[in-house]
Amino acid sequence: QVQLVESGGGLVQAGGSLRLSCAASGRTFSSYTMGWFRQAPGKEREFVAAVSWSGGSTYYTDSVKGRFNISRDNAKITRVYLEMNGQKPEETAVYFCAARYGLRVELESYEYGYWGQGTQVTVSS
Numbered sequence: 105q106v107q108l109v110e111s112g113g114g115l116v117q118a119g120g121s122l123r124l125s126c127a128a129s130g131r132t133f134s135s136y137t138m139g140w141f142r143q144a145p146g147k148e149r150e151f152v153a154a155v156s157w158s159g160g161s162t163y164y165t166d167s168v169k170g171r172f173n174i175s176r177d178n179a180k181i182t183r184v185y186l187e188m189n190g191q192k193p194e195e196t197a198v199y200f201c202a203a204r205y206g207l208r209v210e211l212e213s214y215e216y217g218y219w220g221q222g223t224q225v226t227v228s229s
Contacts, residue, residue, distance in 0.1 A: 106130035106218050108201045113223030116191055120227075124186040126201030126220060133182035137204040140174060140186045141213055142197035142225075149200070151211045153186060163209055168195075193229040198222040 112124040124140065139154035153174040154163045162174050171190040177183045184201060202216035210216070 106203075108203060108218055108220035110199065110201045110220045110223040113199060113225045115226045115228060118191060118193055118227055118229050120191055121187070121189045122191065122225060124188070124199055124201075124223060124225075126184040126186075128182040128184065128201075128203060128218075133203055134178040135205065135207070136182070136218075137206060137209045137216075138174075138176055138182070138184040139202045139204065139211075139216060140184070141200045141202055141216075142195070143200070143222075144194075144197040147197075149213050151213065152199070154209050154211060155184065156209050157207055161209060163211060188225075191225075191227045193227045195225065196227050197225060199225050 107129050109127045140152040143149040155174045155176050159176045173187040175185045200222045201220040203218040204216045
């Protein structure tokens with residue numbers, strides 16, 4: 105059974121930092137692109153960051169470049185991390201971990217077949 109389990113969300117003040125984690129199990133995720141998406145109330149789910157199967161390539165939405173960092177660890181199970189710095193109130197959202205089979209990194213949510221349940225991140229002003 106495939107499971108993506110996020111953790112690390114919470115309340116942070118503007119300008120602060122949080123580190124999200126995602127543990128992927130149920131199959132070998134070392135051949136999967138992993139991504140983070142977020143969805144704010146009343147808004148569509150949007151791409152935040154993605155990392156290639158090897159961790160060698162990373163992609164970010166423009167608004168988080170230079171502040172967020174995505175990484176992965178393909179040890180016994182695959183773990184994906186999203187380090188978020190300099191957070192802004194408008195980044196308050198539920199953050200989702202997602203997995204896509206294949207070597208090509210895609211940025212659209214419909215490309216991802218596996219999703220976690222999400223973790224709430226609230227940035228106070």
